[in-house]
Amino acid sequence: MKKIGIVGATGYTGVELLRFLVNHPDIEISLITSRANAGSRVDAMFPNLRGYLDLEFVSPDIESLCECDLVFFATPNGIAMKYTEALLNAGTKVIDLAADFRIKDVNIWQKWYGMTHSCPELLADAVYGLPEINREKIKSANLIANPGCYPTAVTLGLLPLLKAGCIELDDIIADTKSGVSGAGRKANVGTLFSEVSGSFKAYAVSGHRHQPEIIQTLSLFSGESVDLTFVPHLLPMIRGIQATLYAKKSHIHCNLTELYRNYYKNEPFVDVLDEGTAPETRSVRSSNMCQISANQPSTSQRIIVLSVIDNLVKGAAGQAIQNMNLMLGLKETTALRQAALLP
Ligand SMILES: NC(=O)c1ccc[n+]([C@@H]2O[C@H](COP(=O)([O-])OP(=O)(O)OC[C@H]3O[C@@H](n4cnc5c(N)ncnc54)[C@H](OP(=O)(O)O)[C@@H]3O)[C@@H](O)[C@H]2O)c1
Known part of the structure; x- marks a missing residue:
């Protein structure tokens, strides 16, 4: 033992x-x-x-x-x-x-x-x-x-795209939302029930500590410098992170769901959903899973990846x-x- x-x-x-x-x-x-x-x-x-x-x-x-x-x-x-x-x-x-x-x-x-x-x-x-x-x-x-919690959701959402080279690295947007337990258990007016419940807001728009962490990981992984706009939001719920990731397509075309399924086929804690499916934070609540779907809207030049985890797990x-x-x-x-x- x-x-x-x-x-x-x-x-x-x-x-x-x-x-x-x-x-x-x-x-x-x-x-x-x-x-x-x-x-x-x-x-x-x-x-x-x-x-x-x-x-x-x-x-x-x-x-x-x-x-x-x-x-x-x-x-x-x-x-x-x-x-x-x-x-x-x-x-x-x-x-x-x-x-x-x-x-x-x-x-x-x-x-x-x-x-x-x-x-x-x-x-x-x-x-x-x-x-x-x-x-x-x-x-x-x-x-x-x-x-970090946001870096986990964002990084897992982007790895297959970086590996395949099918996105531009200089213009990635991570629009992220977290439940209030992300701020820890210590007393804090901003996370009181009466402050958070029934409302929704962004925070740290001018810069968040998780941005350099994500950039470091993505840049080391891809071998090139990556530029990422990162905006976190506070959701009126206890657990869960949703990362909505927007990346411009490069000249390399890929079948997104197949790419993600192949990339994560041996990973016990990453579950790739079909394109068009929106993963929900409640589907991973209290579990160690990350659920992801990668999407290519016909009306956009951007690939949109949805990634959810439980921030505490x-x-x-x-x-x-x-x-x-x-x-x-x-x-x-x-x-x-x-x-x-x-x-
Ligand atoms: N919450 C999340 O979703 C999340 C996700 C990823 C990473 N993290 C990171 O994980 C860490 C813990 O987060 P948390 O949310 O669990 O925080 P938390 O709820 O605020 O708990 C902090 C703990 O640290 C102890 N502590 C504080 N100062 C200490 C000191 N000087 N020496 C020894 N122990 C001390 C506290 O106990 P005592 O004061 O009684 O000693 C308390 O048990 C943080 O660095 C956070 O950024 C949190």
Whole structure:
């Protein structure tokens, strides 16, 4: 049994890690941290876990964390980087659900995240944890930068088009929408029920941190620089991301559904729908699936791709567990094969 620690388990991605990991046959959850709730039972805060877990929250402490085989950081940006070097030196693998290790250029990271990186020397070795691109590297990685939620939906939606060369790279538009849990569990006026319910708005139009992350991944993947307009929106619902992607056709023609089906035929967590079908966020709610349809309207020179995920699962905790399975030599899908919650 591999010993697993979770730092920041009182947040939404932390409790989502727990919801999947309590049913994982090959690991033991040995340590769950919260600074604010140390000493109280985990299932007192999260009654959905009653009967599955017999642990109390403890304060994050580097010596105890170093006894784990692998530690997840489900913490705000800038926390994992303070612990990672000591953990790696102790032989403990690290998966950061925040952005500390996602961007390779430390200057770009510092500009977007507004802080000084405490271990830029680790950035080169960190593997971007999108299995659909980096599966083999993830298997031998000790440090995983788990992708952001929007970047997961957008990147998976675009990979087949980039690979086939059938879109122009200098004019891609990602129009994205997220449920409110994307902002985490901390108190925040902007995510109160009475502020969000019955309304809909864009945010961070002048620039969002996920844009450089997406551009980095798409540019590395295609070997050319990619230009992307990225506009996120806040939806009055709890979970789910919808990315509507617009890309101009190049001179290379492709049969879209066939292209996507071939590209993702061996991927356990990407489901390609027929052209003309609109995937719904509720069809992936609470599951690790990404559902995609690629469309070519007869009235447009643009290809339109629709991509949906659950931000807390394929966009965070589920993808992190997929990475953990790969890193620990376990079956990639263990504990992650469950149908979405519907209605
Ligand atoms: N929500 C999403 O859909 C989503 C998707 C992808 C990625 N992410 C990323 O995943 C990370 C966690 O997101 P979340 O939504 O779960 O956040 P959250 O609900 O705000 O939870 C944050 C957790 O971190 C802990 N924490 C805060 N400061 C800490 C510190 N200095 N040291 C140790 N623990 C600390 C908190 O517990 P205590 O204060 O009790 O210690 C809490 O459990 C974020 O970086 C976020 O950007 C989130």
